[in-house]
Amino acid sequence: MSHRRFEEVVLPHLDAAFNYARWLTKNEADAEDVVQDAYLRALRFFTSLRADNARAWLLTIVRHTWYGRIAPRSGGYQTDGLDETSQEPAAETLDPEALLMQRQTIEDVRAALEQLPAEFREAVVLRELEGLSYKEIAAVTGVPIGTVMSRLSRGRDRLLLILKSAVSQVRAS
């Protein structure tokens, strides 16, 4: 596999790799390290890239690189105590545009997204910022499509809850 092909196939997805790493690690320095390592691995394993989806393939490597790093540190893969089967507390319904009307700043949304458990956060980021399909998210995160769907659903439920409580705090003060 020629080197030129690697540059043409994998380098164009550098921003996607960094954005995903930045949301996984929640800080810039770790994200840079993870992407550096991921690219080294990608170079090594480039011959295993058989088919068409270089971006999903690279994002998978980014994810493995990150979890490979934190696993020894934290004594295992952290799931934030996720129970995949439990229900989210129902958010009281809200006027669809109310969130926007409350001048929810981008910073509030960013902070809310960072508070989400990692599995929910990455599903939402891969969907809304990278535009990946459920099938692609399933491949990157190594879970069935049904799990992707429930993580997205519960991730959004939690985001709504967090943002609504931010709104009511503003109202109360």
Next chain:
Amino acid sequence: MNCDEVGRLLDAYVDNELDLPASAAIAEHVEHCPSCERRLGERESIKRLVQSVPYYTAPVRLRNSVTSRSSRWRVTTRVLASAAVVLLAVSLAGGLATRALRSTPRIGAGGALADAIVSSHVRALMGAHLLDVPSSDQHTVKPWFLGKLDFSPPVVDLVAAGFPLAGGRLEYVDGRPAAAVVYTRRQHTINLFVWPAPNAPAPVDARTIRGFHLRHWIRGGMAFWAISDLNDQELDEFVRLLQ
């Protein structure tokens, strides 16, 4: 479909992941059910809000470092080729998730042309030469092509549908001049290549190459190729709007 069923599928619905019958059933239900309509509105709001958060682009330092590392690799590629085989075996045994990659790309007729389209798209994104005429105004972009090409590519205003026009440039694809009309969706760039085609009209053909989604069709004496790293559903929406 009842409210519980709708609730379970609502995320897949707003993400355009449902098939047509399910999607139609939900649309129908929501129209007559104020509480589900509310939940749908919430879903759409939260999607919009999340899409407004910053997209972190790779710092220049990182870009340089990754590029120079991959250049150094070039020298030692041959030496390490055999090692790579071993590592590949290790990676497969270790279960490096490459599940998505098992599906083989559908490269039928026009495979070489599709590759050329991908290369043009990547060159345009990586180099500085994405736009010859940067403008969001169709009445600027369309006349600009007139002096440069012997055909007039359609340039449409899709800003209301969420695909603002970024501009256009001249391309050379498959040995002929082509118009590249550039649209955007959030952080994603869509290149639409257009040139005259004597062939009969052809319906939309979809394929994915190296992580980029492509759509090809022939209509009104023009060949169209749309390419982007945008997801399939939104790219299909874009193609529908053009037709």
